[in-house]
Amino acid sequence: MNLKLYKREGKAALPEFELNPFLNNPERYVPSQPLVDAVNVAMMMGQPLLVTGEPGTGKTQLAYHLACFFDLGQPLVFNAQTSSTATDLFYKYDALGHFQYNQNNSKQLAPEELEEKFITYSALGEAIRRNRRTVVLIDEIDKAPRDLPNDILFAIEHLTFRVPEINRTFQADSESRPIIIMTSNSEKNLPDAFMRRVVYFHIPFPTPDELLYILTRKTDQMNVSDLRKVIEHFNKIRELKLKKLPSTAELIYWTLLLHKLNFPIRKLDGPLSSEERLLLLTSYSVLAKNKEDLDLLKYL
Numbered sequence: 001m002n003l004k005l006y007k008r009e010g011k012a013a014l015p016e017f018e019l020n021p022f023l024n025n026p027e028r029y030v031p032s033q034p035l036v037d038a039v040n041v042a043m044m045m046g047q048p049l050l051v052t053g054e055p056g057t058g059k060t061q062l063a064y065h066l067a068c069f070f071d072l073g074q075p076l077v078f079n080a081q082t083s084s085t086a087t088d089l090f091y092k093y094d095a096l097g098h099f100q101y102n103q104n105n106s107k108q109l110a111p112e113e114l115e116e117k118f119i120t121y122s123a124l125g126e127a128i129r130r131n132r133r134t135v136v137l138i139d140e141i142d143k144a145p146r147d148l149p150n151d152i153l154f155a156i157e158h159l160t161f162r163v164p165e166i167n168r169t170f171q172a173d174s175e176s177r178p179i180i181i182m183t184s185n186s187e188k189n190l191p192d193a194f195m196r197r198v199v200y201f202h203i204p205f206p207t208p209d210e211l212l213y214i215l216t217r218k219t220d221q222m223n224v225s226d227l228r229k230v231i232e233h234f235n236k237i238r239e240l241k242l243k244k245l246p247s248t249a250e251l252i253y254w255t256l257l258l259h260k261l262n263f264p265i266r267k268l269d270g271p272l273s274s275e276e277r278l279l280l281l282t283s284y285s286v287l288a289k290n291k292e293d294l295d296l297l298k299y300l
Helices: 033-045 059-069 095-104 111-118 123-130 148-158 208-218 224-238 248-260 274-286 291-297
Strands: 049-053 076-079 091-093 119-121 135-139 160-163 168-171 179-184 199-203
Touching: 033 049, 033 059, 033 179, 033 199, 049 059, 059 135, 059 179, 076 123, 091 160, 095 111, 111 119, 119 123, 123 135, 123 148, 123 160, 123 168, 148 160, 208 224, 208 248, 224 248, 248 274, 274 291
Parallel strands: 049 179, 049 199, 076 135, 135 179
Antiparallel strands: 091 119, 160 168
């Protein structure tokens, strides 16, 4: 446990940080077979796939995994906001910047120049402009205004949008239909008309065996018996009455942290020295996301 860490007093050299190459590697993503089936149904039907599940269960990472699997480059991402409009799905026009330009310049911009300076294409618009297969991630669609989901479906079905500022319409071929992954944290109900026209899948919390496989894909320096110990302790934590249950993502980070701390994982449920107990309590800050939950974990 002789680690180069920050101390309350004195000075020290900044410890080196080594990024785990497997942590966010899309090739190491572990979909369940039912999720694989849902993806295939969505692609065969040419419909968006709406994925729900606890935060941290891999909804967003699915899009990156599919883009990697099909060698389609990085996914195009649209993060839905409470203020998002249908136009935002396709492009953003810097009206203020254009106005200021006109105030200071007498020369009128050609459409191509205006486009270059003041038009920024968003995920769905860029996918249609490219007119080739891409993965589009529309993240947390439940945060968007209620009419936006239906606008998304209209755009996907027609694969067209217009930019009146440059008097141009973009149209993609049906063969270039993007693979659309939409995520929702179920913060509010989505319109019935929208739900009828998407493929839906809920990612359940993984079983212990599934968690073990996920951890073996994300942590290559730990043995299976240690990983089983970590999962057993983690599931005990999830059985507590926490306000926010830790997810698969937190489990991965916690496992990596225990390894970095050289914590004796075999002793997770056994007698601990005062130093080991302090390390364990410190590690819980990765799992708990509010004061009440962190206080509760101190009595585990």
